[in-house]
Amino acid sequence: MATIPRWRRHLSRRITTDLTAAASFLALAVYIGHRLLAAPNGRLLARNWQDQVLIEWFLGYGSRVWLGDFDLVTERLNSPDGVNLMSNASHIAHAVLLAPVTWLWGAPTSFAVALVGNLAATAMCWYLLFSRELVVSRIAAWTGGLFAGFAPGMISQSQSHLHISAGWLVPLLVWCVIKLWRDERPVRWGALLGVLAAVQLFLGEEVLFFAVAATFLFALVWAAQNFRAFKERAIGLGLGLCTAAFVALAIVLYPLAVQFTGRQHLNNAPFAAEYFSADLLSWIAYSPLTVGGGATDVKPIAPNHTELNTFLGPVLILVSVAAIVFLWRRRPVVRPLALVIAVMFALSLGPEILIGGAHTGIPGPYTLIADMPVIDAALPTRYALIILPPIGALLALLIDAAKPRGLLTSLRLQLAGMPGDKLLVARWTVLVVVVIALAPLLPRSLPTAPRSDIPEFITSGQWRDCVPPGGVLVPVPPPTPGNPNTMRWPTYANGAFGVPEGFFLGPYGKDGTTSMGTWSRGTARIWREVWETAAIPEITEEQIAATREDLAAWKADCVVIPDYGRQAELVQVTTALLGPGEAIGDVWIWRVPRD
Numbered sequence: 001m002a003t004i005p006r007w008r009r010h011l012s013r014r015i016t017t018d019l020t021a022a023a024s025f026l027a028l029a030v031y032i033g034h035r036l037l038a039a040p041n042g043r044l045l046a047r048n049w050q051d052q053v054l055i056e057w058f059l060g061y062g063s064r065v066w067l068g069d070f071d072l073v074t075e076r077l078n079s080p081d082g083v084n085l086m087s088n089a090s091h092i093a094h095a096v097l098l099a100p101v102t103w104l105w106g107a108p109t110s111f112a113v114a115l116v117g118n119l120a121a122t123a124m125c126w127y128l129l130f131s132r133e134l135v136v137s138r139i140a141a142w143t144g145g146l147f148a149g150f151a152p153g154m155i156s157q158s159q160s161h162l163h164i165s166a167g168w169l170v171p172l173l174v175w176c177v178i179k180l181w182r183d184e185r186p187v188r189w190g191a192l193l194g195v196l197a198a199v200q201l202f203l204g205e206e207v208l209f210f211a212v213a214a215t216f217l218f219a220l221v222w223a224a225q226n227f228r229a230f231k232e233r234a235i236g237l238g239l240g241l242c243t244a245a246f247v248a249l250a251i252v253l254y255p256l257a258v259q260f261t262g263r264q265h266l267n268n269a270p271f272a273a274e275y276f277s278a279d280l281l282s283w284i285a286y287s288p289l290t291v292g293g294g295a296t297d298v299k300p301i302a303p304n305h306t307e308l309n310t311f312l313g314p315v316l317i318l319v320s321v322a323a324i325v326f327l328w329r330r331r332p333v334v335r336p337l338a339l340v341i342a343v344m345f346a347l348s349l350g351p352e353i354l355i356g357g358a359h360t361g362i363p364g365p366y367t368l369i370a371d372m373p374v375i376d377a378a379l380p381t382r383y384a385l386i387i388l389p390p391i392g393a394l395l396a397l398l399i400d401a402a403k404p405r406g407l408l409t410s411l412r413l414q415l416a417g418m419p420g421d422k423l424l425v426a427r428w429t430v431l432v433v434v435v436i437a438l439a440p441l442l443p444r445s446l447p448t449a450p451r452s453d454i455p456e457f458i459t460s461g462q463w464r465d466c467v468p469p470g471g472v473l474v475p476v477p478p479p480t481p482g483n484p485n486t487m488r489w490p491t492y493a494n495g496a497f498g499v500p501e502g503f504f505l506g507p508y509g510k511d512g513t514t515s516m517g518t519w520s521r522g523t524a525r526i527w528r529e530v531w532e533t534a535a536i537p538e539i540t541e542e543q544i545a546a547t548r549e550d551l552a553a554w555k556a557d558c559v560v561i562p563d564y565g566r567q568a569e570l571v572q573v574t575t576a577l578l579g580p581g582e583a584i585g586d587v588w589i590w591r592v593p594r595d
Contacts, residue, residue, distance in 0.1 A: 017138050018128070021145070026116075026120040029117070031445055032155065032444075033158070033445070035446065036111075045448055046449040048305070049160075050484055053485065054160075054484060056108055058090045059098060059107040059111060062091060064494060065095065072084070073264055077490075084263065084266070086256070086259030086262070092203075093166075093199055106492065107492075118165040120149070121149075122167040126148040127145025129174060135396045137399060137400045140396040143434065144393055146438075147391060150443055152312065155446070163206065169199060173193060176244075187240065190239065190243030191243050191244070198252050201252050214386045214390075218336040222333075267514065276303055279354040280349070283317060285311050287308045289308065290443055299357070318437075327394070340387070345387060347369070348380055349364040351380070401430070402427040454488055457587040462584060463558070467557045471557040472498045473490070474560065475489060475560055475562070476527050476531075476559060477531050478499065479503060480501060486499065487502055489560075502518075527574070531565070537573070539573065547578065558590070559581075560587050
């Protein structure tokens with residue numbers, strides 16, 4: 001019988017180990033999102049369903065890239081002004097990649113797949129990087145990848161902030177930089193780095209910014225402690241980075257121009273840094289989304305359940321500090337990792353230090369960058385997310401130092417009375433402490449809630465008899481940031497028709513500042529008041545004329561009242577405004593003639 005070559009056996013073991021790691025990450029991700037995966041069209045995330053509705057709209061409309069019916073400033077939402085997709089977290093890369101899923105099963109299914117896929121892919125990519133470039137032990141690499149992909153902050157952001165939880169390209173970006181450092185074909189690796197950076201821009205700009213900032217800090221320390229090697233490789237590094245910048249800009253220059261100067265662009269950061277700052281006590285707390293978490297109320301140490309980025313618990317904090325101290329001289333890579341952790345921890349505290357929700361009056365380091373354009377758009381608390389991969393790397397290095405592969409053999413030798421490893425107790429202690437630190441951080445499955453049905457008028461395609469391709473359908477009442485439910489109608493049709501108003505970021509604040517959504521026209525306010533109170537207002541000739549002006553301004557083709565409650569009252573008011581309507585199945589419609 002032929003002997004299998006040693007290299008083939010080694011390769012087979014490596015592939016088997018990698019596939020096992022991938023399967024474990026996927027299984028955990030599926031568990032976290034299983035409630036949504038089981039019924040994506042029937043359930044929503046319980047704690048942030050409004051953002052989910054918006055992202056599903058982005059996924060539906062973004063799939064039209066493949067149809068040639070897509071614009072970076074689109075009028076299919078907030079008709080007729082439109083929405084600047086580059087100024088919103090519009091998930092363009094997700095939409096393009098998941099277009100087949102969207103066409104076959106709908107945008108809600110694509111959302112569920114993206115939620116699960118982000119977590120599993122991020123963990124797997126960090127595992128691959130750690131196992132190839134950082135540690136020998138696959139168990140160590142697996143632990144590091146597990147934490148980087150499934151840390152409390154990642155689970156928290158998975159509640160509809162999929163552009164933040166999509167961290168799976170970051171390890172590939174880091175890998176390209178490592179290749180450039182080794183001076184291995186700088187133009188090739190620089191070009192790949194540029195392409196990956198451009199894709200990450202369309203996946204999530206904030207994550208790209210975080211990756212660049214962390215890599216820059218790491219590189220400063222690494223170059224300083226390897227200065228001779230840096231001088232020798234400076235030309236290759238420079239060539240590779242210049243190639244990366246050229247390739248990336250060639251791809252993203254026009255989209256960035258649209259983002260910062262195009263129609264409906266934003267003029268300022270949309271959210272207040274003071275509100276989205278990390279409380280000092282939040283670092284030693286456990287997230288309610290983990291098995292160690294208790295009460296569901298996260299205030300006053302966090303703004304909401306989607307920004308639990310710092311909830312690491314006291315044990316892991318102590319283990320991370322101990323790992324830095326223990327490995328400081330043994331592994332030079334720890335020093336730049338420690339700098340990244342320290343700087344991002346400081347920035348996450350925001351413009352003022354908070355302790356238990358109390359304002360201390362002590363300014364935080366974030367004040368140094370608070371007024372920098374573009375940079376100020378990144379929320380302070382999210383700088384804590386940058387710390388997760390470095391902590392994962394520290395855990396991997398710590399476990400690798402304990403040499404877990406030979407632990408059981410050494411234990412059996414000592415139990416048999418034979419000479420074993422003198423450091424056996426210390427090595428086992430390391431593993432036990434790491435398990436104790438990570439056990440409370442194991443994630444729970446994300447809570448969901450039922451979603452209302454979409455009218456048969458939409459799902460059956462009957463809307464096409466009322467709205468031409470690319471036309472405008474007006475749901476009654478129109479969607480708002482607080483209640484964007486009727487945005488699910490155009491999502492079901494993958495953005496084939498537009499709607500007025502909606503949930504998005506636009507320049508409708510005072511003096512053109514950033515706002516969430518837009519102002520409502522008089523007709524929309526009447527409909528919304530009736531829907532909320534069931535009170536029927538007296539309709540005047542002036543209001544009838546104003547409604548006609550509103551419909552013309554919206555470029556409306558069809559007005560639709562669903563059976564979502566208050567339908568009788570809304571039909572009565574709309575009949576007074578527009579004349580008799582037409583009952584079709586579960587909706588009432590009014591066709592709007594074009595002048």
